[in-house]
Amino acid sequence: MAAPPLPPETAAPPRDPLVAEPAPARPVPPRRRLPWRARLGPYVLLVPALVPVAVGLGYPLVRQFVLSFQEYGLAQQFGRPAEWVGLRNYTDLLSDPYVWGVIGRSIAFCLVNAGLTMAIGVALAVLMTRVGRAARVTLQVGLLLAWGTPVLATLTVWQWLFDSQYGVVNWLLSDPLGAEGFRGHSWTIEPASFYLVATVIVVWMSVPFVVFITYAALLQVPDECVEAAQLDGASAWQRFRHLSLPLIKPVLLIAGLLQVIWDLRVFTQIHVLQKAGAPTRETHLLGTYVYSLSREFSLAGAMATVMLVITLCLTGFYIRRMLREEDL
Amino acid sequence: MSAAVPPTAAVPTAASPALPARRSRRRVRPRTRAVRWLLGTLAVVVALVWAFPIYWMVSSAFLPTARLQTPEPTFFPFDGTLANFRQVLTDGSFYGSFRVSLAVTGLTLVCAVLFAFVAALAISRFWFRGRKAFIVTVLVVQMIPAEGLFISQYAVLDDWGLVNSVLGLTIVYVAAILPFTIWMLRGFVTGVPIELEEAAMVDGLSRTRAFFRITFPLLAPGLVASGVYGFLQAWNEYTLALVVMTDPGERTLPLWLQGLVEANRATDWGVVMAGATLIAVPVIAFFLMVQKRMSAGLVAGAVKG
Numbered sequence: 317m318a319a320p321p322l323p324p325e326t327a328a329p330p331r332d333p334l335v336a337e338p339a340p341a342r343p344v345p346p347r348r349r350l351p352w353r354a355r356l357g358p359y360v361l362l363v364p365a366l367v368p369v370a371v372g373l374g375y376p377l378v379r380q381f382v383l384s385f386q387e388y389g390l391a392q393q394f395g396r397p398a399e400w401v402g403l404r405n406y407t408d409l410l411s412d413p414y415v416w417g418v419i420g421r422s423i424a425f426c427l428v429n430a431g432l433t434m435a436i437g438v439a440l441a442v443l444m445t446r447v448g449r450a451a452r453v454t455l456q457v458g459l460l461l462a463w464g465t466p467v468l469a470t471l472t473v474w475q476w477l478f479d480s481q482y483g484v485v486n487w488l489l490s491d492p493l494g495a496e497g498f499r500g501h502s503w504t505i506e507p508a509s510f511y512l513v514a515t516v517i518v519v520w521m522s523v524p525f526v527v528f529i530t531y532a533a534l535l536q537v538p539d540e541c542v543e544a545a546q547l548d549g550a551s552a553w554q555r556f557r558h559l560s561l562p563l564i565k566p567v568l569l570i571a572g573l574l575q576v577i578w579d580l581r582v583f584t585q586i587h588v589l590q591k592a593g594a595p596t597r598e599t600h601l602l603g604t605y606v607y608s609l610s611r612e613f614s615l616a617g618a619m620a621t622v623m624l625v626i627t628l629c630l631t632g633f634y635i636r637r638m639l640r641e642e643d644l
Numbered sequence: 645m646s647a648a649v650p651p652t653a654a655v656p657t658a659a660s661p662a663l664p665a666r667r668s669r670r671r672v673r674p675r676t677r678a679v680r681w682l683l684g685t686l687a688v689v690v691a692l693v694w695a696f697p698i699y700w701m702v703s704s705a706f707l708p709t710a711r712l713q714t715p716e717p718t719f720f721p722f723d724g725t726l727a728n729f730r731q732v733l734t735d736g737s738f739y740g741s742f743r744v745s746l747a748v749t750g751l752t753l754v755c756a757v758l759f760a761f762v763a764a765l766a767i768s769r770f771w772f773r774g775r776k777a778f779i780v781t782v783l784v785v786q787m788i789p790a791e792g793l794f795i796s797q798y799a800v801l802d803d804w805g806l807v808n809s810v811l812g813l814t815i816v817y818v819a820a821i822l823p824f825t826i827w828m829l830r831g832f833v834t835g836v837p838i839e840l841e842e843a844a845m846v847d848g849l850s851r852t853r854a855f856f857r858i859t860f861p862l863l864a865p866g867l868v869a870s871g872v873y874g875f876l877q878a879w880n881e882y883t884l885a886l887v888v889m890t891d892p893g894e895r896t897l898p899l900w901l902q903g904l905v906e907a908n909r910a911t912d913w914g915v916v917m918a919g920a921t922l923i924a925v926p927v928i929a930f931f932l933m934v935q936k937r938m939s940a941g942l943v944a945g946a947v948k949g
Contacts, residue, residue, distance in 0.1 A: 357766075361766035362778065365762065365763035368819045371819065404718070431940060448684055450684075451685075452685035460935065464935075465927070467898075468901050470697065470921040473700060476916065479913065482713050482717070484700065577787065588902065613795065620792045627792065628784070631784065634787070635787070
């Protein structure tokens, strides 16, 4: 349930870009030494937050890391101390071509989904700036409906839409569109069409976030600049490409990065679709694969550590940007 | 939680129809007007496509199986009934799951907002050794994917006998939600200038009273925003619940819905859709409602200067 964090600068209400912002209030070290009780104060305030994070995240993380260098099997579950096996769990995993297949599929799935989400999201955001109020509000409501629906409910209805016998998708393809082959077609049985369905669902769910965040950024592009460019004879495409796009690039970069991070660890969608009757071994991505290893703690720990390392590499870039933009 | 549940915090800025559309002033030429019409139609079509699954869920929920299992789909449930809802609700499992969900979400919400608020105060109002390290840790920790840790979290909870317990699930939820909540509230606290508090202190209030009289009311929108975020996260979460709540008697609502799907798939989609509608519609209504109010709060916060 990792937080889908939002870059705070976009969460802030839109400001007039021409007005200089006041410097953020940042605590500075006190000039004279405070008595020890006053110095202790802030630490006491941190304790309530630190305890659940340490118990719920920190300890499992350390334990998983240690376990990934041990052999932890059935005997250990009955109390035998675990044996140290060094890197064996990792070499076992990384010498298995199947595991590389899972990693490759996850990366491909993630890039395709993040790319599609960003492309459609930015296109719809631009569309939103160019239509009248009624059309814009309609589009916003449509997207908000998709966004606000609990993920399990959306997965349930998508399964019904793609139902092989009575689903609307098959009806639409075979009846009005005349592709008879889709009558009774099962979408989840083949890995390729399984991923197609998963992509449709993930993109459908993720696009609203990108649209709203991009639309907010586009509203910040000063009217004066747009008008000046218009007077100079720049076409709509040129205005977007050379004026708006560079100005909203920081927001797009962060939104894109978040999409990559989220899509890399996609679990719920894949897991639920697998239960709808897909061959699990051929459709595993990183998250579901770790879950399927859950009986072998050591291997699962090693695999999860690999996954964490991949995510944190991507995250490092994101965090560096956040730190650069925020004056701590 | 799952990757595709983005934070509500983003909604207010962007989505609020209340924000002035700055473009509309420009003069419109006839050719542009035709293009605008075309684009408007396109926007409406996209909106319909995007909303269709939600419509379909609600519509199917009112139709009996006999009407759903026909070669031609029924697009408007004019002769719909409440039979599917009745069937879902007569089986007592819904209420049990509702109670579990309510307990976990409530407990998570209270702990996460309270703890995060206190921590946000510490990092934005005090200077202390290790402050920057703490902030960086918060940022890193919030990116840890549940999928990379849930087996280990299960093992730890199992050791302590907290599997299948509200407390156990709450601990992992609070741990997952806290970092982002701290980060979010920190932004709000930093946004209230310390000078306001100092002015009140010059006027004779103690530091604590100055805080509660001046700063705290200004933080209300931030607390609401982080509370809404926590609520939606905990209420809709599936992955960790799946791992921690293995006992069918301790299911949260998302797990209950998945159980309903597995029991009725292919035989009775109407009942499944009734279950999905029961879960989704209140959340969507809440989401739409709060989204507007939160944007109003944020805009008010921006004007305060």
